[in-house]
Amino acid sequence: MKKIQTKKLKSVNSNTLLATVDIGKNVLSGYARCPDRSEVKPFDFSNNLKGFSRFWNILIRTQRAYGLEQIILGFESTGAYAEPLMHFLKNKPVHLVQVNPMHTKRVKELCGNSPNKTDQKDPKVIADIIELGHGLTVIIPQGAAAELRRLTQARERAVKRRTALFNQLHDLVFISFPEFLQVMKDIKSKSAQYLLRHHPGPEDVMALGLESLAQVLKRISCGKLKLAKAQALFEAARSSVGIREGRLGLGLEIQAMLEAIEVCERFVKQLEAEMARHLEEIPYSRLLLSMKGIGPITVAGLIGEVADFTHFETQKELLKYAGLDLFEISSGKHRGQRRISKRGRPLLRKLLFFAALNTVRKGGIMHEPYQGHLQKGMPRIKALIAIARKLLGIMLALVRTQREYSHQQTQLAQAA
Incomplete structure (x- = not known):
């Protein structure tokens, strides 16, 4: 490149x-x-x-x-x-x-x-x-970096389509069997999707019978869903206020939604496999992967969006490229709040934000700096943005120095 x-x-x-x-x-x-x-x-x-x-x-x-x-x-x-x-x-x-x-x-x-x-x-x-x-x-971007950018963007679009499909599925189920959503809290779970695929309506659950329903739930959930869950679902089906008319169309559309979601999930897995394969072609990817809490999909996305970390000389350039550079609007005695410009790559900022969420958890590499920001009275969102900026600086420093991350080396960001 x-x-x-x-x-x-x-x-x-x-x-x-x-x-x-x-x-x-x-x-x-x-x-x-x-x-x-x-x-x-x-x-x-x-x-x-x-x-x-x-x-x-x-x-x-x-x-x-x-x-x-x-x-x-x-x-x-x-x-x-x-x-x-x-x-x-x-x-x-x-x-x-x-x-x-x-x-x-x-x-x-x-x-x-x-x-x-x-x-x-x-x-x-x-x-x-x-x-x-x-x-x-x-x-x-060229070579592996170009492939990673396209794969990352394709994955982002596929995930958005999947989310939209789940939202539409939620609306359809609420019309036909609203109590289902109260009992099966996560419509994205395998157990919930299995039931909607094979027993979508309250009358289907009733026809299955309590004993058979309990066996199905136990088998699909690998023993996680007990008899109490089956009883709750069965009672919900018995007293459901879901609509009775037009069920055929609702049932067909629910099945179509589930099939489309399955196609999206297969596509996302295929994209992630390709991202992991092309990531191995980037020599410095192992340095970024040495940061605990930042996985291969995130690293692949970051490299794809940045194109090549070695092209940047300073942390300031990279932050501006991501739209994470700070600005304020002040005049005279008025001092405005400092905010990020957001005039960069939005997907890069999103990936860094989720990386920050993973690393600020208890035991994470950014837990202590994050807690320090909170103790100073900084709002959670601003503290996470500060961590995202710090992570980007550390990544640039790791690439420039060709060193793997260690907890004692967080000052590397200052050298970037």
């Missing part, structure tokens, strides 16, 4: 062709500016190989015509639509940078003192922002 860092771009020099792109789904708008302020007026090109080649050829011709040494190409952080162009350009002699869409929105009115927004105006605004030095270098 290229050695590139996520830091602010230095001022564009007199040998630089500054090119920008306003990203769209089907049509993109390109623009180029030379050091003498002459420019290639905004032009459209298609989001395909033919369009990319036309755009690149225009840049090369302009660079040669003005005798410029380098090309800096900037665009807004706009998600999936920019990725084909990024991967087309990653092996070209061009320096890719991105700008925050919020910056584009705020600088836009400076151009003509108007809030007017057009595809012809946006590329020029992006160029203005980059000239001011507010562009960030793009990190494009």
